Each structure stands twice: as structure tokens, then as C-alpha cells.
Amino acid sequence: MSTATAPGLAPPGSLVRVADGVHAFVQPEGGWCLNNAGLVVGRESAVLVDTAATESRTRRLREEVALIVPGGPDYVVNTHFHGDHTFGNGQFAPRAAVVAHAGTRADTAEAGLGLRHLWPDVEWGDTPLTLPTLTFQDELTLHGGGLRTALIHVGPAHTANDVVAWVPERSVLFTGDVVWSGVTPYVLMGSVSGSLKALDRLRALEPAVVVPGHGPVGGPELIDATRAYLVRLQELAADGLRRGVDPLRAAREADLGAFGDLLDPERLVGNLHRAYAELEGLAPGARIDVAASFEEMVAFHGGLPACHA
Numbered sequence: 001m002s003t004a005t006a007p008g009l010a011p012p013g014s015l016v017r018v019a020d021g022v023h024a025f026v027q028p029e030g031g032w033c034l035n036n037a038g039l040v041v042g043r044e045s046a047v048l049v050d051t052a053a054t055e056s057r058t059r060r061l062r063e064e065v066a067l068i069v070p071g072g073p074d075y076v077v078n079t080h081f082h083g084d085h086t087f088g089n090g091q092f093a094p095r096a097a098v099v100a101h102a103g104t105r106a107d108t109a110e111a112g113l114g115l116r117h118l119w120p121d122v123e124w125g126d127t128p129l130t131l132p133t134l135t136f137q138d139e140l141t142l143h144g145g146g147l148r149t150a151l152i153h154v155g156p157a158h159t160a161n162d163v164v165a166w167v168p169e170r171s172v173l174f175t176g177d178v179v180w181s182g183v184t185p186y187v188l189m190g191s192v193s194g195s196l197k198a199l200d201r202l203r204a205l206e207p208a209v210v211v212p213g214h215g216p217v218g219g220p221e222l223i224d225a226t227r228a229y230l231v232r233l234q235e236l237a238a239d240g241l242r243r244g245v246d247p248l249r250a251a252r253e254a255d256l257g258a259f260g261d262l263l264d265p266e267r268l269v270g271n272l273h274r275a276y277a278e279l280e281g282l283a284p285g286a287r288i289d290v291a292a293s294f295e296e297m298v299a300f301h302g303g304l305p306a307c308h309a
Helices: 055-068 083-091 102-111 192-204 221-243 247-253 257-261 267-279 290-301
Strands: 014-019 022-026 037-041 046-049 075-077 097-101 134-136 139-143 148-153 163-167 172-174 209-211
Touching: 014 055, 014 209, 022 055, 037 055, 037 163, 046 055, 055 083, 075 148, 097 102, 102 134, 192 221, 192 267, 221 247, 221 257, 221 267, 247 267, 247 290, 267 290
Parallel strands: 046 075, 075 097, 097 134, 172 209
Antiparallel strands: 014 022, 022 037, 037 046, 139 148, 148 163, 163 172
């Protein structure tokens, strides 16, 4: 049964052209584990930015990529370590070198396939843990002949070590999960203040096209919308600490205004845990109790959040 018709599954992703030689693989509706990826095709080589969460979804991505690059990409970039962006590495390696920040490689090895346990009913398929083989610290540029893909470390933001992929010749920016579109941002494992700094840095690039980690492709307004949510998050955290209420209660009592319509609103609980901790002195990107926060997100949601991967 195909992912287009199976009950409980979101529609399959599709590769769409966003500029000459640059494509975005978009998986609606962008909720849990329904991430975006990207493809940059130069005269001499091709770069795939992120993969997908399940075997079947990565096969769909590989088939779409093969229509443009029959031999497959030469590089696969992991913008961060989360499984929805990395579990498909094995379908492109070893032909493609898997590239990531050095911290992302370490985090990928530590996390393993743990994400699969959060949603045991998802048909994950065969997703062997495939670690990056090429790592860097600050910036790395992949030259494809006519198009450059500049990998820029901007974390801590969504995680401790986020990377974005910037195609300057086309003014296209692949943000990973630093930027979101119609979906609630998630910064529990990264930093609120670090995210705001990263977003300001991305805005300064003046991209014409922004491919977010989740949700529809847009322009720089997606950066602004993500930033506005995080500013509101900081306000809610400061108010919650002043009133002496815990993050779960603060989330239940929060007035998010226009942000209340974003997909996956339960992430507010985890975001507040990070915002509280930073206001109390925790360093950006420092470890936090992820499992306990996820349990509170489940309580806020009234059950396990839906994953349609």
C-alpha cells in the first residue's frame, strides 16, 4: 500500500524547482517527522540537503532525485542530528559522502535510532544508522560547478549544532529546523537566545527563497515569523517565572494569539522548559531533560502527538 493511500499517513513528498538547479523536497503538512529536504545540482556534482525519516519516504526522495540526477547526489548534508533528517543517509551512502558539523556526527551516534521508539506504530522500515563521513566546525563550501553550497554553522538554535545550506548564486537558503513554516518551532535541545541570533544572521544573507525544515517554502518572511514566535516565547517564560508556575501550567494558560494556529502547538511546553532554563542561567545548547519534557507535551496534547510519517 502506498503512502498516498495508507490510513494515517501523510501524502508522499515531492521535489519542486525553486530556482535554476535548485529544488526543494517538501513533505506536507510538515508535522512530526515530515521534514523537508533539498537538492542543488551543479555542472560537476549534486548536493542533497537532509534525507527523510522512514525507508519508504527516503525511497520516494531517492526516486525524485534520480529524475534529475540519475546517478544520485555526490554529497548528503545533515543540517542536524534528528532522525527525520538523517535516517535516510544509508540509501545514498557510500556513493555520497555524508557531511555534517562535527558535533552533529557525535550527537547522531549518541541518539542512534531512538526517535523510532517515540512512535512505535510508524512503519520505519530499514533505516540503518549511517554517520557522517566528512565533518567541519564553522563553514564548509561544496563547489559543484557554477553553484556553491555554503554550509554555515549557526547553532545552538534548534539543536546544539545546526547547519544551514546557502546557495548564493541563486539566493536560496535551506535552513533545516532553524526556520519553520506554519509549524510550531522547537528549541528544547538548542537555545531560544541562540535561535534569535541565528535568525538575525540568516536574515542578513537576504535570501530570496527560504526552504524551512518543515512546512511550505517561502521567503524571508518565514525567518521573521519564526523570530516573532520565539520573542513571544521569551515573554511567556518571563511571565511564568515571575508568577512561579511551571512550564506545563504556563503553556496551558498561555495566550499565543496568532501563533495558536501553528501545527503541533504542544511543542510550547518543551520550548518553555528551554526558555525557563536559559532565564535561570543555563548555557545555550546545554543538556536538558528531553524525556521529561516530552511526557509533559503528551500531557498537554492529551495523548501522544500525531506522527503521520
